[in-house]
Amino acid sequence: MIRIVFVLVIVFLLCNCTSYSPELTEALVLSGENRKELLHVLEHYEHDEDTLKYKAACFLIENMRWHKSYKKIEYVDPKISKLYEKFDYLYTKILGGFDEIEALDGNQLLRERLYNYTQVLHDLMKITPLDTNVVVSHGVFEDVNEINASFLISHIDNAFKVWRESKYAKHLNFDAFCEYILPYRSFWGTTYYYSGAWLNKQFGKQIWRGNTPDFLGHLKRCNHYANRMLFFSYPFKLKERIGIYDLFLGTKNDCALLADNFCNIFRSCGFPVTVDYTIAYKAYNSRHFYCNFLDSTGMWWRFNPGSNMLSKTSPVGHTSLNLYRNMFAAQKDSPYFLKAKTEKIPGELASPCIKDVTAEQCEIVELILPFTSETKNNLAYLCTFSGDFKSGVIAVTWGTIDKKNKQVVFKSALHNTLYVPMYMKNGHLCPFGQPFYVLKDSLGKSGYRLCHLCDEANVEDTGDLLLTRKFPLKSHLMEEIKHMVGGHFEGANHEDFSDAKVLFTITETPKPYWQEYVLNNCREYLYYRYVAPESYPLANIAELEFLVRGDTTHPYTSSATPLPVFKEEDISSLQNDHWVQVMEKDISSMRNKVYFDKNIMTTSWRRLNPICLAKPFLVERIRMIPRNADNGIRPGDRYLLLYWDNEWKEFGVQKAKYNFLKFENVPQNKIYWLQNIDRGSEDLPFIYEDGRQKFIYDSVIVDNNVQIR
Template sequence: MKKIALLLVLIIPFACTRYPAGVEETLSLAGSNRGELEKVLRHYREAPADSLKYKAACFLIDNMKWHLSTEQAIFPDSSIYKWHTRIDSLYKYATGNIRDTMLNSRYYEERNYYFQIAIKKLINAMPVDTPTIKKGTFPDPKYISSAFLVSHIENAFQAWQTSPHASYLTFEQFKELILPYRAIAGYPFFENGKRLNDMFKGWLDRSTMKDILGFILRYNHYTRFIRSSLAINQWQHVGVYDLFLGYKGDCICMANNACNIFRAYGIPVVVDHNVSFREKTNRHFHCKFIDSTTNQNFYNKTFNFDTLSPYSSASPSFFRNTFGAQTNSPYMLKAEGEYLPDYFDTPCLKEVTGEYYRVTRVSLPFDKDTPNHLAFLYTFDNTPTGTAPATWGKIDKARKQVVFENVVYHTLYFPSYFRGDTLVSFASPFYIAPADSLSGSYQIVEIVPEHSTRKDTLVLLRKFPEKPYLKEQAKRMIGGRFEGANREDFSDSTLLYTIREAPILNFQEYTPEICRPFRFYRYVAPGEFPRSNMSIIEFLTDEYTPEDSLKRATPLPVFSPEVARKQKGQETYMKLHPDIAKYPNQRWGPLYNTSMQYPSYESTNEMSLKRPMKVKKIRVAPCNAENHIVIGHRYQLLYWDNEWKNAGTKIARHNYLLFNNVPSDRLYWLRDLTTGKEELPFLYHDNKQLFIYHDTIIPLKTNLLY
């Protein structure tokens, strides 16, 4: 009996110190910092009134094991803190008690400008020591102190209980929307919520609108004022001081800082991101504000570079950065030893594509012998591999299928899985289209060749489709006119030609209706659209002397072998050049731009000659992305056959490319190996390129929810 009593005495204290399994796992990884984390747990567990705070502490410590830093910012002294405090206090006098909507008015912009000049003079006299960066691996469990965690938790609960924007949250929602001290897994820097709230609360409180827009206006104005005042070029990321030291256009740091600050203030917010776009190569992070209504508010929102067709320009999928591990993330679903794409190799990831697009559940046959639990849908991405992960699905080996929960309509997918660390295709590329809008059913449209052994000849004109907004800009050039004059002020101007239809997005030639010598020539944009969209203008003549030292005209585009044969040896025109001795400003003027990708933006484009000369032809190119075939560039054609395969490489001699003996009826990809990033797959039918998302597989605007 005594032995049993002694055993209970030994067991009970041990049992009382036992924490949840996930917390114990983190504590075992904390090393010498274990005592600091246990201090937090004991602090909240001993008081019954703090039961929720204890659960919050357990949540943070449990999931802390998934987070680490790869850099630490070391400030050599306190000068940056002191200067921030001084400028912070001056900001009150600079802005006064103005309304949110007046923050960016001209009056206050000028007022702030003079404040900032005075501040910069003081800083120049007493320079700020900028931080240095220490690189390494700094796991959160080994470096977070009890003081940091306790004050952070206290601030989070205060914000949750007092903020009208967060009070409706359940505890489960609070744990992800307010409580975390990190917004993005793996981001090198994190801050204490109490400190962030101390820095920003006073200025966010001054919002007169008291809504998300008002808070964002205050946040942007304050950070811009401090940054402009400090004017320190710190090009390495340093956590929250990224907002004030120099300017960094890094969407990750912008989203991370904004999310942490607004959470500390009591506004529920998350960081969502995409890993690719439908029509360009990149990824992007942005903040999404969560409220009790169906309203969707964003900060630094994932943008669509073509505003006329956002449904084709946006991302194919979206993911949420979470603090806690997600049971439905690929990391938690994968088999032991299963390889994952880099983007998905974290448990703190939640797919939220359904919050942005109309999605559906799709099952695909899968009979591959693999130990894996997951398969993936990849989308096109202009990278060396040609694809990027879009979503994952669970393999059901009993039914020999894989189920994907978040498939977006009218998006080209490449079904794939990993064999070891090699990505392997298991089905043909496909997209889904609504079969019946009332029932919500869909049909799978596979892209497969009708004749797998047939070969064909392809005549290619572009690597990327014409952009709708550039075509719209070209339409605005209708009514633009070319004039000649012999007086510098064009008081004796003569109309030579008026643009009557939208120019093509390449070189074209106009013939002046009057041909006599003029010393001055110009292009005048139409009055309703006075910003010229011209990239290159060439005034041509065939009447010249050797002393004129004229250069050959840029050849007109040749789009077919037949035209190439007809035009061979016919070019006789030379382009006039300005009198730069008398008019040196025309040496680098927009009239003589050598790239089609940059417009002049001027209302008039003038050329002044040394002597009057006749203009026989006018060749122009409006602003365009130069995604047509460019002479001298090196191109590679690929076609899809379970992977991207090489069909040949050519250097362009004309504005078309001729590829012979190419497998027909495939999905093709033309790469410009010389320059440029914009490329898009296409089909080839009736001697035409049909680009995805523009000419075929066209997304519907109704499928874009935001």
């Protein structure tokens, strides 16, 4: 508190003896020992004939206080930059004479040349491993204390140069320039190291190569360059992420890193680009960052870095929740500024520079909810399920509390979305209402109606739950399985299958779990295989077993996978299973094939190679499971059942014996959540009605635009 008062006093005194704005003065005070660097920038541009440069410097310095990094790059081994320079020279030389954009993917000679050089580089890097040194400090590093004058001046000069020269930036007014070209970082919390001037020097010659007619062409050039440079450097990888070099030497380029680097690169070359993101999806525990390009008509074009696709719609589709844009300037309508003085904000919404842009992509609804809780807070939140968080919920949008009318107004709610209304209490999210979703209602006064999922009238009831899945079946996998109709299994004694005989043809869509086919076979064969339909020549088989009788004399066998049991009365059927899986002589080699590796998550998309037995043998049955997300109940795995009662409460853990779980005396009329605590990450809440599970975004909240994928 004393520090805050001291800062305010200093700001007041400085404002009265300088021409600086209060925001700029406060930034200078907060900069501490780095103040002289920032003052040098202001003095450098104060009398510049281009008065906008001074305004731009003020814009950056005023808003630096809102930005920070969680890593600081102290040192990068010069060998890394020299390696990059060699690769860059090689790439530029190889592309000599191939300046047309169509040549990047369509020219056979160019592809061969790139491939040959890449193989030579890989061989050289394997025999001459690099010993590079990167020093990175971890902590919280405020931009206002870190950025020096030379960095900022070179960056500002480059930004103005490309603003004036680039045909993609000339139409921008000063305010748009400040947000979409000028910033040295693309979003809050990332690590910066190189100025726009350096980035332009390194990437500009590649992005602007040849006669490229539109932004999509420049995107293709950038992607081609980054991808080939990455292939050149393989198998060398950096142990620490250090910014732009991660594109070429990184350990793993996730969407945030790619979006950050691509945005900074394009801005440095005169393309107005931003980074948007979603912090949650309706059905998945994930987030996603992507880029946007602003054209001269004011239209935003979205793209995933690494992809050569531009679209007016968001890459995250209709399954995402609220979308946010990373701005450089502080956004006064963000939770950071709307909160009360001592109010805590959920971390995912804590940035002072986020702007809700959901309305650009989705139909939103202004939602008014009653609020009777006693609090000094100004904000409440709509939260949704997230298995990534210990609490099991994540705040996805905010609303302002109207204490006079005892209500909360949410301006950016979405239809067909599971919400829990919550506010922060003692540093944690606390509910002030029951879970619900919003349905359109054209006849209602507000245009919507709320559908609650918990029946409070019967909170004392208990009952049994018979559970067979932790996540619903995926629509695209079910469509893939349909294409297996017409596929068949063959036996042969010649390796080329010239004497093949069809033993079974799939005539009905396979089930999304283990199943058995009885073959029309009375002969012994040395080779067996599956052949996909000609109309859709992909196998789509996750696991495959060729079965013989349990009393076989064949020397190479393995236990057959039991057929699934989904209810208690079918348990006895397991006692009649007297079949074993026949194997190749080299069992370990056979296990290396994805359809024999005992891993349902690995799938053969291509035609399956045949199984070759040690000697001809009579195979009478086949067990198979098609391409699968493995979200059913797995015998041997442990499962945790939770239910929602103002928070996620644990009911109990069971180890599955079969393909179902039976939990007894469970509180009824709740939302449930089943976790596999041994493997997997996909799970989704459900309700239990009519003796079966009904997953939230599959059988409860039905939105034709949302498919479980």
